[in-house]
Amino acid sequence: MIEAVRQHGIRTPVLVLSALSAVDDRVTGLKAGGDDYLTKPFAMEELMARVEALLRRPDDTRSTTLRVGPLSMDLIERRVWRDGREIELLPREFRLLEYLMRRPGQVLTRSMMLEDVWQYRFIPRTNLVDVHIGKLRRKVDAPGEEPLIRSIRGTGSCCVFLTELFRTATFRLTLAALAAMAGVMVMQFGLVYTQMEAVESRRSTELLRGESRLLAQMTPEHLEYVIRKRATDDMRLVISSAGLFDASHALIAGDLHVWPRGWWRTASPIMWKSTRRKGRPTRYACWLKPCRTGTFWFWAAAFICSRSKSLCCGTQRWLRPSRPFCSPCCWAWC
Amino acid sequence: MTDETGTNTHPDDALMALPGHSRGVVLLIEDDSAIAEEIVGELMGHGFEVRHEETGDAGLTSALTGEAHVMVVDRLLPGMDG
Known part of the structure; x- marks a missing residue:
């Protein structure tokens, strides 16, 4: 079961419980992808301590794995998953996606990608990058899924993961605060504008009255x-x-x-x-x-x-x- | 830190055990209901949120949702081996 979980790209730490205490069995459990092993019978305190120890580990101790949003990439096995769905990539597409995943949220220009992925030291006038990004996008974003690779007109392609940003509480709070401030500003502007208009109309009325009085007093010459x-x-x-x-x-x-x-x-x-x-x-x-x-x-x-x-x-x-x-x-x- | 019953507890346990505060989601896959119940009680007492599955297949489905922060898996399970 652990093997199946690992094949889907899920790296949740696993504590294996077993009545079998033979060395071979422990090794099998750990090799299958288990992170720790505990033989029955065990003390509850030990289980708790081991669970807490597993939780203290950084999310992904294997630096050979890249994770961005729903995408995960195993750099050694050269495999990519999106929400458990494995994506088949050609070597160049894999390198391109790796390049994008190492720089999430950054705008990457065509020339940057040509230099770092294709190792070109000159910039040819070609749509090579666009073609590969197009292919990659069709593979990464299946129909009905949220698009992860976005293009900005005129700059090139980039990997933007706004969904991740939206999920954080800080970002939501900031957005709410900004919206509130904008609302207050609009209201204030509206108030000032109405007042200004009122003042203006009052002044023009007074001016008209004054001028007509003046005109009445004037001689024809x-x-x-x-x-x-x-x-x-x-x-x-x-x-x-x-x-x-x-x-x-x-x-x-x-x-x-x-x-x-x-x-x-x-x-x-x-x-x-x-x-x-x-x-x-x-x-x-x-x-x-x-x-x-x-x-x-x-x-x-x-x-x-x-x-x-x-x-x-x-x-x-x-x-x-x-x-x-x-x-x-x-x-x-x- | 030792409380009145003499068991070791985490300093944050008192706070974390409060409803609404979870220290993490633990997925327990264990077919022996007696042991499972004991472990679930202990984990919840420590402030963890626990999902319990009894078979390997159900456990796999639950694991693939990616909700769990830690999995505690029995080696021998009905259906699919741990």
Whole structure:
């Protein structure tokens, strides 16, 4: 019976009780796979002491046996069992499984396996490892059984035994604690979010009320000014995001209809003009301001200087490009 | 450690013998019911959980479940020899 148990890969320590005290019989019992022998009649204390001694032994005193989850491997007899079912493996598959079982839970790449199992010192472009892992997986994981060998896309194959991890109380406790913490965080976030929303809606209501009161107090001229100012600011934003240059210094005259007095003396060489037609959105156009040749060359030189790192002058602040010097507009301008 | 009855006991026995605490599962395969009963009583008194089988075949089936931490097997058994 002990032999049959051992053949199934079960290494539970066995204490053999026998009425036969002949040396031959003891040897047979121990050789069959027994770990200890006790002849009848015996004292109960001795039996207890021997049982406790067997329990004190490490789980597997034979280092020639590997055990990972339901898999057990006898390295000397070169046999593998899964839950008592023997798995027939070819020599290469056996070495591959041994390699995986010695590193449970680790991610093993194809190149690692090629180097250590196939002893390749170069990495050929081949699916050799995948083919062997596929064969091994079909043998180890019978239909309906929990898969033990898992692949991670892009890395290679690995032996992951998450089931073992899940069984430990510590892991379950940690998971429960993490889940509880996540729950608390979600609840807190929800609370904060609701409060924020409430505050926001209250503030916007107040703002609207305040603004309408302000608007009611304004004169029509003031109102027009405010609207124009806002439109101009928006225009500046649009121009600067279009990437031509920093528009904060540009004169935006489009909305004013009347060019300001002495506009040719303004700093910027660019002129903005808006065209308005009934029922169509206002269009803005820009061109170089007609100026004296000297002024033009001054600006051209300043523009070039602003883009050469060696010549950092004060003009850089005026013509700081919000994008690198790549726009065809800028080239044309130069 | 010696208690009132004068028998040697493990220091942890008092704790381990409490219900709910098992020091391990012992699979006993013994056909002689008198001896088996005695051993089962003793093992349970020491805080072990005991599974008892009387025949070799039943014992083998029980052993293959892998539950037991230690097996105590009689050499001569009905059905299958120990």
